[in-house]
Amino acid sequence: MSILAIKHGIWKVAGEEVRQVKQVTLDSEFELEEIIQSNPAILQDNWLIIGRQVMTVYNTYIDLLAIDNNGSIIIIELKKHKTNREVVAQGLDYASWVKTLSPSQISTIYDDYVSRYYENQNTLEEEYYEKFRIQLEEESINNSHQIVIVASEMDSSTERIVEYLSDSLIPINVIFFTVFEENSTKFISRAWMIDPQETLENATNSVRDKEPWNGEYYVSFGDENNRSWIDALKYGFISGGGGEWYSRTLNQLSVGDRVWVNIPKVGYVGVGTVADTAKKADEVFFNDIDGEKKSIYKLSKNAKYHEEYLEDGINAEYIVKVNWLKAMTENNAASEIGFFGNQNTVCKPRASKWVHTVNRLKEIWQIK
Missing domain, CATH: 3.10.590 (ph1033 like fold)
Incomplete structure (x- = not known):
């Protein structure tokens, strides 16, 4: 497993002067959710947001849902006021529901999303093609899923839990965000806890259907x-x-x-x-x-x-x-x-x- 650095800063270099840019916090988690919805490339270039505050059968709400160009569904959960372990457990709970969704249910979630937030109401298939330039095949929708937790920090115990789950081929990852400010302009940096390629491979290699890799x-x-x-x-x-x-x-x-x-x-x-x-x-x-x-x-x-x-x-x-x-x-x-x-x-x-x-x-x- 490749663990990436999660503590970082930004320094402004102006001639011989080198000065660290001040770290700040966003006014609210809602603001970060808004930023991600409008700019999903902050998380991944190949994700299309398809749902926000998606209600589950448990009467709880998934912060954001996305789909990638494999049809994999990504559960994006912001840490918010929850404890580290609560947000991990919640992500796993949401995944147990998401994996049961049919392609038509995924399309309905998308339709509800665009009707609430956008005037343009393309179908999921149309928006998918516009984003990825490939046709969305029904059989590929939700064949796999990923859990991504967005947080500013995590305690070492929870990091070990996420690492253990990932080593066990559960497609879970954490994205750490740090916000900086210079002259009223905010800068957001991002770091993955685990190499996202490993999470993608875990999602591709369904645990229910896994075999030892054959070397091919x-x-x-x-x-x-x-x-x-x-x-x-x-x-x-x-x-x-x-x-x-x-x-x-x-x-x-x-x-x-x-x-x-x-x-x-x-x-x-x-x-x-x-x-x-x-x-x-x-x-x-x-x-x-x-x-x-x-x-x-x-x-x-x-x-x-x-x-x-x-x-x-x-x-x-x-x-x-x-x-x-x-x-x-x-x-x-x-x-x-x-x-x-x-x-x-x-x-x-x-x-x-x-x-x-x-x-x-x-x-x-x-x-x-």
Whole structure:
């Protein structure tokens, strides 16, 4: 588990003068709730808020509900006046209710939310597509959930409880907020207690359906304007970009790891071994037909690879070179009912469905 620092400050540097910015508190937890609702990227870029003060069957209220681009539901609970242990217990209690919700109930929660807070009343499917540029499939809604507690601090005992739950594959995390003020302008800093990628993996790997990880990596390759499977097939690579959420999981891969590549809504198109670690796309070179080494920006006529973010290390496209063991065109993709699917660029699934998928693909492609 990766525990991140939760005590931090801000210093203003003006010439030779270095001065710490004063730490303050928000006027109310309601103010923080308002800020998060209006700017969910403060928590995560790939979350869409779908509910606020959502009433449960227990006549209690969840502060905020969100959905990510996997259809996972995120329970966001502000600590407020509750004790540390109370807010953890409450988050778990809410999760026991959220996991029972059907896609239609999730849509109803969203409809109630937008009718209360916004004039624009797009459907959940419309808003989801506008946010993520992918269609929201009913079967993916609420297949998993996460619990996120928002607090300014936690006692060490409660931190140990959260760490224990996370180690036990319960998808729970804490976001610590610190507020600073300079000349009447407020600054908010954020730190995760646990690497959010671990929480995401815990959510993906349902405890009810978990298996020991089989050592095989899943890759989702979004074949769209910003990347092309034709290029990946020809030159040997996988890639992701357009935001840290899409590219950072590539860093899980080491030379020699085996990856199974799925194009969402198309099927599995290849399996190969990693030949190099993740690098910015403009720093990766392939052999052209004339023997000259060129970047994908010089070679491709099929996709942009987020060229507009060349100078932006967070949103840039990142590439991992792969030696294909078996790869084919999209027309020959392998797709069957029961195959594992996920929107994460890279993940280490522990679901029984993943074990079945890999074993079946080995049969189809005659891979050992």
